[in-house]
Amino acid sequence: MEARIRQDFPILDSQIKGEPLIYLDNAATSQKPVRVIQAITDYYQRRNANVHRGVHTLAEQATRQYEAARDKVAAFIGAQREEVIFTRGTTEGLNLIAAWAGRVLQAGDEVLITVMEHHANLIPWQEVCRQTGAKLVYAYLKDGRLDLVDFRAKLNSRTKFVSLAHVSNVLGCINPVEELASWAHQVGAYVVVDAAQSVGHLPVQVASLDCDFLVFSGHKMYGPTGVGVLYGKKEILTKFPPLVFGGEMIASVSEQEASWADLPYKFEAGTPPIAEAIGLGAAIDYLADLDMARVEAHERELGAYLLAALKQIEGLTLYGPTEFQQRVGVFSFNLAGLHPHDVATALDYQGIAVRAGHHCAQPLLTYLGQGSALRVSLALYNTKEDCQALIKALEETKEFFHGLG
Known part of the structure; x- marks a missing residue:
């Protein structure tokens, strides 16, 4: 499976500082298969037009492709097509939900999140709680994962929204x-799921999750940047109600008032990310052809192998x-005694791309000390x-820096 798949990603043939690229920064963004690149290029070369606005041939072709992408998303996550709203990404989706929450929350209400959240699922809730007088409540960790006892203890009749990552990006x-x-529904809370780190790696079905909202980005699941999905x-x-107003999201407009289009269009004001949505549709086709169960199995086998190897490195704290x-x-x-940025730079000289920093999760890093x-x-x-190249490079980096000391 691996050799054939790697041929689909031309960037993997690149060299970095004279070394073959080993790309291990997929939680930040994934690489794109040829199918996605070609779908975007084909749209711009052959079908570039605005959607929903014209009866000429190009407009109709573009509209069909754009709406076909919505159908693909709906099938991929088990939603109805009316429940799929295209956004610019996970961050925009979470901001929209938090803004809607501002219409619901009152002083004394609570929003429950976890300490592991990405800033995109934290700062919008900080802001809406500050504006409404609601309280932002955190559930913490036990043994490197969510403390379920703590989470359940903090759910109560005042909890109106629960928002959390399906998979932690750290x-x-x-x-x-x-x-x-x-548990959340038992107290009457809405449930919001940040699926940015799961939807390209695990089979995700909104019905089985029973979430009220789910958001994700195209670029972390082999699609283009600039497009995401808000499911509700x-x-x-x-x-x-809609929060962004303008063209396309209306049923009718008079001088003093307007009425809104049906779902999902009342939430898609203006020109949408057409090429990006088409690219996302191509990414979903690619994953569907591979079968998400096979994708998950491959990554689980590889992840278990890498985890065991990392645990053997002396001085490594996971x-x-x-x-x-x-x-x-x-x-x-x-790694004990080494700054993450120094290690990441050393790995880059060996062609290995990893991430170093707080990963847009500063409260979590602070919690971890x-x-x-x-x-x-x-x-x-x-x-x-x-994985073997990474482990070897980490050991060599340790020896190099400790030798300098």
Whole structure:
């Protein structure tokens, strides 16, 4: 599977500083297969037109492709097409949901999130709580994953929204959303799921998760940047008002008032990310052809292998679960006595791309007692040889810097 798949990603043939590229920064963004690149190029070369606005041939072709992408997203996550709203990415989706929450929340209400959240699922809630007088409540960790006892204890009748990552972009742990959503719904809370780190790596079905909202980005699942998806249950989206106004999201407009288009169009004002949505549709076709169960199995096998190897490195402190159950191939760690940025730079000289920093999760890093960490993240095109090269490079980097000391 690996050799054939790698041929689909031309960037993997690149060299970095004279070394073959080993790309291990997939939690930040994934590489794009030829199918996605060609779909975007084809749109601009052959079908470039605005959607929903014209009866000429190019407009109709563009509209068909754009709406076909929506159908693909809906099928991929098990949603109705009316429940799929195209956004610019996960961040915009979470901001829209938080803004809607501002219409619902009152002083004394609570929003429950976790300490592992990406800033995109934290700062919007800080802001809406500040504006409404609601309280932002955090659930914390136990053994490198969410403390379920703490989470459940903090759910109460004042909890109106629960928002959490399906998979942590730092810890790599998979949160048991089905169970958490059941608890949240028992107290009448809406459940928001950030699926940015899961939807390209695990089979994700909104019905089984029973979340009220789910968001993700195209660029982390082999699609283009600049497009994402906001899923919401139809009965909830029907009640929520639009927050962005202009062309395309209206049914009619008079001098003093307007009425809104049906779902999902009332939430897609202006020219949407047409080429990007078409590219996302191509990425979904690619993943569907591979079969997400096979993708998950490959990454689980590779992740378990890499986790075992990382645990053998002396002086390496791993954050998150120490066993591979309930996690994905995202590993954050530090090496004793070495700054993460120095290690990342040394790895780059060997062609290995990893991430160093706070990973847009400063409250989590602070909770862990760290200012920054290295992060290695796997994708379907990574191999055991990639993992072996990483382990060798980490050991050599340790020896080099300790030798300087």
